[in-house]
Each structure stands twice: as structure tokens, then as C-alpha cells.
Amino acid sequence: MIKLSPSILSADFSRLGEQVKEIEKHGADWVHIDVMDGMFVPNISFGVPVIKSIRNLTTLVFDVHLMIEDPARYVKDFVDAGADMITVHYEADRHIDRTIKYIKSLGVKAGVALNPGTPVSMIENLIPDLDMVLIMSVNPGFGGQKYIEYSVDKISQVKELKDKYNKELYIQVDGGIDATNVSKVVKCGANSIVAGSAVFKNNEIEKNISNIKSGF
Numbered sequence: 315m316i317k318l319s320p321s322i323l324s325a326d327f328s329r330l331g332e333q334v335k336e337i338e339k340h341g342a343d344w345v346h347i348d349v350m351d352g353m354f355v356p357n358i359s360f361g362v363p364v365i366k367s368i369r370n371l372t373t374l375v376f377d378v379h380l381m382i383e384d385p386a387r388y389v390k391d392f393v394d395a396g397a398d399m400i401t402v403h404y405e406a407d408r409h410i411d412r413t414i415k416y417i418k419s420l421g422v423k424a425g426v427a428l429n430p431g432t433p434v435s436m437i438e439n440l441i442p443d444l445d446m447v448l449i450m451s452v453n454p455g456f457g458g459q460k461y462i463e464y465s466v467d468k469i470s471q472v473k474e475l476k477d478k479y480n481k482e483l484y485i486q487v488d489g490g491i492d493a494t495n496v497s498k499v500v501k502c503g504a505n506s507i508v509a510g511s512a513v514f515k516n517n518e519i520e521k522n523i524s525n526i527k528s529g530f
């Protein structure tokens with residue numbers, strides 16, 4: 315079962331609640347929530363109060379992608395705000411193993427994200443503890459960027475590790491995914507698809523989601 319996780323970074327923030335209900339109605343599985351601190355990435359998005367404010371509007375899984383330095387400082391706050399899964403960046407944390415165990419100790423799923431330039435080999439030892447590996451297919455910080463082609467190689471490498479460890483694992487791809495390229499990442503083993511601009515563009519959420527899902 316492949317999960318579609320629309321990124322609300324591309325939503326119309328002036329009516330965020332309605333847009334979350336709309337993606338739920340039209341077949342989203344998760345809500346991808348991009349938190350940016352202006353340090354780890356050159357952009358600031360939103361944080362805990364915004365997540366709290368939409369938590370009661372939907373039963374969808376809250377898939378929280380922390381693009382922040384030293385994320386362990388805030389993990390508990392995001393769990394309290396309603397996160398179901400928390401993904402932290404390998405590059406943002408000196409003690410990634412400790413942080414993964416901490417996230418899991420709070421009763422939510424744990425993921426690790428890799429920037430385009432970070433090799434998959436860096437996280438092999440973490441696989442048994444992880445619920446998800448997120449392959450960034452753009453440099454994090456902004457929606458609407460162009461998909462980086464070598465991401466498929468990295469997805470295939472994670473799929474090999476998943477098979478090697480015989481592990482239930484979500485392999486998420488995030489950045490520049492749309493109806494034209496979703497099939498090839500799914501073929502390589504991606505089973506959680508993030509899409510921001512491709513879901514919210516032209517205010518045609520229903521049609522956009524159905525186009526993306528037809529590539530699954």
C-alpha cells in the first residue's frame with residue numbers, strides 16, 4: 315500500500331484547515347508537515363501552534379518532517395502537538411541514534427531524512443530501529459523545486475537494505491514529485507510519496523491527487 319502525503323507547505327495558509335479537510339476527502343493518506351527553522355535550511359515555515367490548530371480537523375496521520383538543527387530539543391513538543399511520525403535529518407543531529415530511540419520512546423514512529431548529497435550508506439546501522447527513511451529528491455528548504463534524477467538510485471539502495479534486514483519500512487521520497495515522475499520512484503521501491511505543489515496547484519486538489527495516484 316503506497317501512502318500519499320501531501321505537503322501543506324504548498325497549501326493556502328489563509329485557509330489551511332479547509333485545505334487539510336479537502337486532501338483527506340480526496341484520498342490523501344498522511345499529511346506531510348514541513349517544519350523549517352531558518353538555520354538547517356534557509357527558510358522558516360511554521361511550528362507547533364499551527365500543527366495543534368489543525369490536529370482536530372482530521373484523522374489523517376501527521377507525518378512531521380523536521381528541517382531543524384538539533385531536533386531532539388523539540389521532539390516532545392511535536393508529539394504533544396499531535397505528530398504520529400517524526401522524521402529528523404541525519405545531517406542536523408550529532409546523536410542520531412539517540413534521537414531515534416527517544417522519538418520511539420514517546421510512542422510515535424521515527425524516520426531519518428537524507429539530503430541529496432548524503433549517501434544511504436551512512437544510515438545502514440540504523441535501519442533496524444527505523445520506521446521510515448526519507449530520501450530528499452530536492453535540497454530541502456522550498457516547495458516547487460526540480461526533482462533530482464539520481465534520487466532513484468538512492469531509493470533503490472534503501473530498498474536493498476529493507477530487503478536485507480527483512481524490515482517493514484516506509485521509503486519516502488520528497489521533492490519535485492508529480493504525475494510525470496511518480497511511477498519511476500514507486501518502481502524503485504518508494505512507498506510513501508510526498509507532493510506539495512503537485513497536489514495544491516491551481517486549486518484543483520481532487521484532480522491533482524487523482525493524477526498523482528494514477529502513477530502508483
Ligand code: DX5
Binds near residue numbers: 457491
Ligand atoms: C522541501 C520539503 C518538501 C516540499 C515538497 O524542503 O521538505 O516537503 O514541500 O514540495 P514539492 O512537492 O513542491 O517539491
Ligand code: ZN
Binds near residue numbers: 321348
Ligand atoms: Zn518535506
